[in-house]
Amino acid sequence: MGNSAIEIAGLRVVRGGTRVIESLDLTVPVGQVVGLLGPSGSGKTTLMRAIVGAQIVDGGSVTVLGLPAGSAPLRRRIGYVTQSPSVYGDLTVTENLRYAAAILGVGADGIRTALTEVDLLDHADQAIGTLSGGERARVSLAIALLGRPDLLVLDEPTVGLDPVLRRDLWNLFHRLASAGVSLLVSSHVMDEAARCDRLVLLRGGAVLSDTTLDELLARTGAPDAEGAFLALVDEAAARDAARGAVA
Numbered sequence: 001m002g003n004s005a006i007e008i009a010g011l012r013v014v015r016g017g018t019r020v021i022e023s024l025d026l027t028v029p030v031g032q033v034v035g036l037l038g039p040s041g042s043g044k045t046t047l048m049r050a051i052v053g054a055q056i057v058d059g060g061s062v063t064v065l066g067l068p069a070g071s072a073p074l075r076r077r078i079g080y081v082t083q084s085p086s087v088y089g090d091l092t093v094t095e096n097l098r099y100a101a102a103i104l105g106v107g108a109d110g111i112r113t114a115l116t117e118v119d120l121l122d123h124a125d126q127a128i129g130t131l132s133g134g135e136r137a138r139v140s141l142a143i144a145l146l147g148r149p150d151l152l153v154l155d156e157p158t159v160g161l162d163p164v165l166r167r168d169l170w171n172l173f174h175r176l177a178s179a180g181v182s183l184l185v186s187s188h189v190m191d192e193a194a195r196c197d198r199l200v201l202l203r204g205g206a207v208l209s210d211t212t213l214d215e216l217l218a219r220t221g222a223p224d225a226e227g228a229f230l231a232l233v234d235e236a237a238a239r240d241a242a243r244g245a246v247a
């Protein structure tokens with residue numbers, strides 16, 4: 001697997017007859033927090049689905065932890081949190097974790113560790129339906145952490161969270177990365193870019209840029225990630241227009 005958690009070459013995805021991703025190449029290094037940023041509809045969720053093996057792909061290769069995406073041995077090694085996580089509202093936090101833990105063969109200690117990591121021990125016996133949105137989001141993350149995954153794929157995990165919780169979660173992501181976990185975290189909140197080791201900017205199903213925030217700011221001369229992203233979008237649109245003029 002070398003130093004890459006994810007290697008994607010020439011990925012092509014068609015959904016509902018629409019070409020959503022066209023020839024996408026991407027490398028996600030091991031032990032880093034990589035942000036996947038881009039406007040609504042740019043293909044973030046589709047790309048994540050392809051990485052976790054939940055998306056039929058039409059071409060290219062997706063290699064995850066050295067294995068083809070979707071391989072059975074990867075199931076335990078990847079933690080995936082979707083935008084609408086499925087937890088059982090009438091069960092308690094612990095009961096939900098116990099259910100997932102039984103599938104993964106994880107014991108009571110593992111449940112306690114996961115709850116501690118997301119700071120939910122105080123809510124362990126509370127029914128999911130009575131939790132706040134932020135608490136519920138952390139239950140999903142705790143479930144994803146249960147199998148001690150090598151790769152975490154998190155689809156907008158901080159949506160709707162207050163600034164304190166968002167900061168705490170990003171601190172947790174970096175603690176996990178320091179322990180060797182690789183994280184791919186999508187967001188369309190550009191101020192979260194500053195918290196990532198690397199940034200992948202998507203537009204129209206293609207990678208517009210894959211670099212560090214510092215390099216991105218230096219390259220575009222923009223004051224922040226949002227400005228840099230807009231500069232790159234304008235640059236790409238100008239290129240598209242020039243190509244159209246030649247054709």
Ligand SMILES: Nc1ncnc2c1ncn2[C@@H]1O[C@H](COP(=O)(O)OP(=O)(O)OP(=O)(O)O)[C@@H](O)[C@H]1O
Pocket residue numbers: 015016017018020038039040041042043044045046047188
């Ligand atoms: N089943 C489908 N049929 C047709 N088009 C689809 C289907 N699923 C997704 N798409 C289209 O694929 C594109 C990418 O969707 P995707 O959910 O990956 O974007 P996203 O970047 O995650 O968006 P958001 O930030 O809003 O969650 C969108 O234009 C969407 O409308």
